Amino acid sequence: MSAFKDNLLAGKTAFVAGGTSGINLGIARRYAELGARVAVCGRNPEKAQAAAATIGHGAIGLSCDVRDYAAIRGGLEQSVAKLGQLDIVISGAAGNFVAPALGMSANGFRTVVDIDLNGTFNVFRACYDLLKRPGASLIAITAGQAVNPSMFQAHVCAAKAGINQLIRVLAMEWGPAGVRVNGISPGPIANTEGMARLAPTPEAEKAITSRIALRRYGEVGEVAESAVFLVSDSARYVTGTILDCDGGSQLGDARDRTQGQGLAG
C-alpha cells in the first residue's frame, strides 16, 4: 500500500545509476508508475535494455560504468537528450563480496570503493549542470555498514561511510542552489543480489531476521516508497539526511533474551 497519489511525479525526469536490477530497479519502476520519465544504467547493455522494458512507461536503458567519469557523463547526456533535464538522480550502483581483509587484494578493495564511493561522486558531479535547479533531488543508496563495522566487509564499510559524508558535504555545498542531497540506507532486502551474497542460506537469513526489530527482511517496494518520499514535495525541507529503511536493523541486536539467560544475556 502506498500513501502517494498516482501522478505525483508527472513531468519529472529521473536517472537511476545502477537501476537495472534489485533495489534500484524497484525505485526506477515506482518513479515511472508515478509518472516520471526514467532512465536506468548499468554496465551490461542487454540487462539495461531488459530492465527498461520491464519498467515500461517509455523508460530507457543505458550502458555505462560509474567508475568511468566520461562514460557516466555520456550516459547522463544521452538521458537528457532523450528525456529532458533532470529533476531526480539516484546513485545506487554497488559491488560486494564477502572476504576477510587478508583475503582481499588491493585491487579487490579498490574495486568496491571505486564502484560505490568514487562512482557516487562521479554520478553526482557529472549530473550537476544537467539538473533543474532549484528543485532537483539526489539520493545515494548507502548501507548499515557505513555506521556499524562488519567483519568481511572492509571495502563496503569504508566505501559506504565515505558515501554518508559525501551526502552531507554535497547537501551543504549545493543547498544554496536548491539541490537537495539525501541517502537511503536499506536493511536486508529480500530477493536481491546483495542478500544472496551476504546470507546465501535459509539459516543465515534466519540468524539475521531474528536480530531485526521487525523480524523480517524488507521488500524492494518498501525502499522505493522511501525513495518517493525523499524526492517529493513533502520532503522539501529535508537535505543531508540518511533515511534508514531497515526494520530497525541498525538499532542493534533485537533478539528476545528474556528467556533462559535473563535480560543481560
Ligand code: NAP
Ligand atoms: P544489484 O541488484 O546487484 O544492483 C546493482 C546495480 O548496479 C545493477 O544495476 C548493476 O548492473 C549496477 N552496477 C554494478 N556495478 C556497476 C558499475 N561499475 N557501473 C554501473 N553500474 C553498475 O544490487 P542490490 O542488492 O539491489 O543493491 C542495490 C543497492 O542497495 C546497492 O547500493 C547496495 O549497496 C544497497 N544495499 C543493498 C542491500 C540489500 O539487501 N540488497 C542492503 C543495503 C544496501 P550491471 O551488473 O549491469 O552493472
Ligand code: COA
Ligand atoms: N573474494 C576476494 N576477492 C574477490 C572476490 C571474492 N569473493 N570477488 C572478486 N574479488 C577480487 C578479484 O579477485 C579482483 O582482484 P585481483 O585482480 O587482485 O584478483 C577484484 O576483486 C576485482 O574483481 P573483478 O571480477 O575483476 O571486478 P569486476 O569489476 O568485474 O566486478 C565485483 C566487480 C567484484 C564487485 C563483482 O562482484 C560485481 O560486478 N558486483 C556487482 C553486483 C553486486 O555485487 N551486487 C551486490 C550489491 S550490494
